[in-house]
Amino acid sequence: MTVTTRSHKAVAPEVVVDATTSGADVSSASTSSSQKQASTDAIEYPDIKTIRDAIPDHCFRPRVWISMSYFFRDFAMAFGLGYLAWQYIPLIASTPLRYGAWALYGYLQGLVCTGIWILAHECGHGAFSRHTWFNNVIGWIGHSFLLVPFFSWKFSHHRHHRFTGHMEKDMAFVPATEADRNKRKLANFYMDKETAEMFEDVPIVQLVKLLAHQLAGWQMYLLFNVSAGKGSKQWETGKGGKGWLRVSHFEPSSAVFRNSEAIYIALSDLGLMIMGYVLYQAAQIVGWQMVGLLYFQQYFWVHHWLVAITYLHHTHEEVHHFEADSWTFVKGALATVDRDFGFIGKHLFHNIIDHHVVHHLFPRIPFYYAEEATNSIRPMLGPLYHRDDRSFMGQLWYNFTHCKWVVPDPKVPGALVWAHTVQTTQ
Numbered sequence: 001m002t003v004t005t006r007s008h009k010a011v012a013p014e015v016v017v018d019a020t021t022s023g024a025d026v027s028s029a030s031t032s033s034s035q036k037q038a039s040t041d042a043i044e045y046p047d048i049k050t051i052r053d054a055i056p057d058h059c060f061r062p063r064v065w066i067s068m069s070y071f072f073r074d075f076a077m078a079f080g081l082g083y084l085a086w087q088y089i090p091l092i093a094s095t096p097l098r099y100g101a102w103a104l105y106g107y108l109q110g111l112v113c114t115g116i117w118i119l120a121h122e123c124g125h126g127a128f129s130r131h132t133w134f135n136n137v138i139g140w141i142g143h144s145f146l147l148v149p150f151f152s153w154k155f156s157h158h159r160h161h162r163f164t165g166h167m168e169k170d171m172a173f174v175p176a177t178e179a180d181r182n183k184r185k186l187a188n189f190y191m192d193k194e195t196a197e198m199f200e201d202v203p204i205v206q207l208v209k210l211l212a213h214q215l216a217g218w219q220m221y222l223l224f225n226v227s228a229g230k231g232s233k234q235w236e237t238g239k240g241g242k243g244w245l246r247v248s249h250f251e252p253s254s255a256v257f258r259n260s261e262a263i264y265i266a267l268s269d270l271g272l273m274i275m276g277y278v279l280y281q282a283a284q285i286v287g288w289q290m291v292g293l294l295y296f297q298q299y300f301w302v303h304h305w306l307v308a309i310t311y312l313h314h315t316h317e318e319v320h321h322f323e324a325d326s327w328t329f330v331k332g333a334l335a336t337v338d339r340d341f342g343f344i345g346k347h348l349f350h351n352i353i354d355h356h357v358v359h360h361l362f363p364r365i366p367f368y369y370a371e372e373a374t375n376s377i378r379p380m381l382g383p384l385y386h387r388d389d390r391s392f393m394g395q396l397w398y399n400f401t402h403c404k405w406v407v408p409d410p411k412v413p414g415a416l417v418w419a420h421t422v423q424t425t426q
Contacts (some may be wrong), residue, residue, distance in 0.1 A: 001015070004229050017094070043329045043412060045328070045331055045334065045384065046330070046380060046381070047330065048329065048330055048361070050380070051330070051361060051377050051380065052362065053378075053382075054376050054377050054380050055247070055362070055365075055373045055376045055377060056372065056373075056376065057292070057360075058369070059121065059365050059366075059369040059372055059373045059376075060362070060364060060365060061130070062122075062127055062128060062129050062130060062364075062366040063298075063366070064128075064129045064131075064134070066366070066368055067119070067122065067128045067129060067366065068138075069086075070115075070119060070350065070368075071116075071119050071138065071142070071319045074112060074113075074115045074119060074125065075116065077112045078109065078112045078113055078116065081105065081108060081109050081112060082109065082294050084350075085101075085102070085105040085109075085253040085293070085294060086113050086286070086290065089101045089102055089105065096249055101182065102293050102297070105293075106293070106296070106297030106298060107301060108299055109294075109297065109298040109301070110297070110298045110300075110301020110302050110304070110305065111301070111305075111344060111350050112298075112348065113146060113298045113301075113302045114302045114305045114348070115348045115349060115350060116142050116145065116146060117142070117143070117146055117148065117302055117306060118151065118257070118349060118350045118352050118367070119138075119140075119142055119350065120138070120139040120142030120143040120146075120148070121139075121157075121352070122139075122350075122366065122367060123135040123136070123138050123139025123142065123155060124139050124153065124154040124158075125161075125363040125364060126363075126364050127363060127364050127365060127366045127367070128366070136150075136151075138374075140267070140268075140271055141271075143271070143273050144268075144271030144272060144274065145275060146299070146302060147272055147275055147276075147299060147418040149222070149249050149250060149265070149268035149269065149271070149272060150251035150265075150267075150268050150271060151261070151265060151267055151268045152222075152250065152256075152257070152265050152266035152268045153222075153249065153268075155169070155256075155257055155258075155261050155264070156171050156225075156228075156249065156256055156257075157172075159171045159232060159337045160172045161333075161360060161363055162329070163227070163229070163232070163332065164314070164332035164335060164336065164360055165185060165314075165321050165322050165325075165327060165331060165332030165335035166229060166321075166322060166324065166327045166332060167229060167272055167319065167321055167322060167323055167324065167327075167416065168229045168230055168231035168324050169229050169231045169232050169324075170229045170232065170233070170332075171228045171229070171232050172227055172228065172230070172310055173227050173231040173310065173311055173314045173315060174227060174228060174232075174321070175315075175321060175403070175405060175406045175416075175418075176404070176405040176406070177405055177407070177416075178405055178406075178407055178419065181404065181405040192416075200404070201401075206400070206401045209400075210340055210396075210397065210400050210401075211296075213307065213309055213311075213400065214304045214308060215300060215303075215304065217303075218303035218306055218307055219303075221249075222248065222249040222250070223248050223249070223250075224247060224248070225247035225248075225249075225256055228256075230326075232256075233247065233255040233256060233399060234256065234257060234258050235255050236255070236256055237255050249264070249265075249268075250265070250268075250269055250272075252265040252266050252269075260327075263338075274300060279291055279295060282295075288295075305349075308392075308393075308396050309349075310351060311354055311396070311399075311400075312335070312337065312339060312353075312392065312395060312399065313336050313337055313339075313353075313356050314335070314336060315337075315399045315402065315403050316337045316386065316388060316399065316403075317399075317402075317417075317418055317421050318337075318386060319335045319336070319337060319386055320409065320412065320416060320417060321335065321337070321406055321415070321416045322414060322415055322416070323414045323415075323416065325414060326413065326414025326415060330361075333360040333361045334357065334360075334361075334381070334384050334385070334386075336356055336357045336360045337356070337387065337388055338353075338354055338355055338356055338357050338374070338385075338386065338387040338388075339353050339356075339387070339388050339389070339392055339395070340353070340354060340387075340388075340389040340392070341353040341354060341355065341392050350367040350368075351367045351368075351370045351371060353392070354370075354371070355367075355370035355371050355373070355374045357374065357385060357386065357387075358370055358373045358374045358377060361377075402418070402420050403418045403420070404418075404419065404420070405418075406419060407419045407422055409422075410422065
């Protein structure tokens with residue numbers, strides 16, 4: 001397998017390092033290689049039209065029948081799995097085997113429902129069909145089924161795409177800087193600076209933080225706009241008091257949204273209330289325990305995958321973040337990493353992991369054309385294209401325990417890199 005490293009001239013040959021091993025050895029090797037190039041090369045980014053012209057026109061034309069075939073397929077798998085689990089798992093006499101069967105069901109249903117989540121994500125981008133109203137209806141149904149506020153997510157997610165890699169305006173996984181890393185009290189479990197620094201590299205503390213990140217990160221984002229840039233809000237809530245309550249994805253007048261978007265936030269909330277009522281009625285028939293096993297297992301699995309996927313798209317030792325004066329749309333879109341997730345990534349997760357760079361450049365390209373579009377632009381981008389084929393879960397652990405805050409890149413003015421990559425080369 002190979003890891004594409006960052007070079008700083010798009011016409012340069014692509015540099016790869018052997019990734020048959022994992023962790024710091026490979027990472028330091030790739031970092032060292034790219035930084036040697038950085039000392040002599042200048043960053044040159046192609047303009048968006050040049051990249052667009054390299055992609056066949058048909059890649060920009062979604063086909064409703066293809067999109068809907070995946071939508072029906074994924075819902076059929078979800079309901080089929082749920083029905084089989086409801087009917088047959090309770091019949092397993094052995095308690096350990098029965099618990100194991102429920103756990104396996106939760107994992108598999110989480111994979112399937114993540115696919116539904118991603119199809120609704122396609123709707124939010126206008127990549128499901130050419131019709132805005134149809135995209136909105138299907139996306140609202142798909143996300144409401146998963147207790148996701150569709151329009152609320154859609155608006156904030158559009159701003160994430162608009163300002164990817166922007167240290168002030170990006171909406172997702174904006175890294176801490178050296179100056180403010182100890183101000184993120186929630187991420188440090190409200191420990192004081194000295195205590196947080198004392199325990200930040202202890203493996204068990206890192207594991208607890210990662211579990212909290214994976215299990216509660218999505219909910220914290222929806223409720224408190226966690227991980228968004230300081231300049232991402234549409235209006236300022238003020239310091240102190242209850243300002244932190246005004247950044248919810250559920251409040252129509254939230255600072256995350258424009259006034260014109262309020263009605264759509266209310267529609268998102270309506271979808272959640274309808275789904276909540278459906279779950280309540282289901283619990284009256286089969287009991288809350290069964291509803292928990294059938295539905296809420298997958299809820300946490302789905303949002304574990306969502307958080308992991310988004311985090312690893314934008315967290316990598318070879319990828320920059322940018323200060324406001326140096327950021328451009330193309331720079332931000334190319335500060336994204338494609339990764340490999342095998343059969344699941346291609347057939348259940350609809351290529352969202354494997355071909356995400358092109359999605360950030362052109363989010364209206366349907367997922368079933370993403371591979372073709374990626375192959376069309378990759379030769380032009382050269383080493384400005386980032387792909388890491390190492391273990392997805394292994395890199396989740398490595399990046400979470402190493403990529404903690406960013407510092408100015410001494411080689412590239414206006415760009416920031418993860419602090420440990422600079423420290424290891426000094």
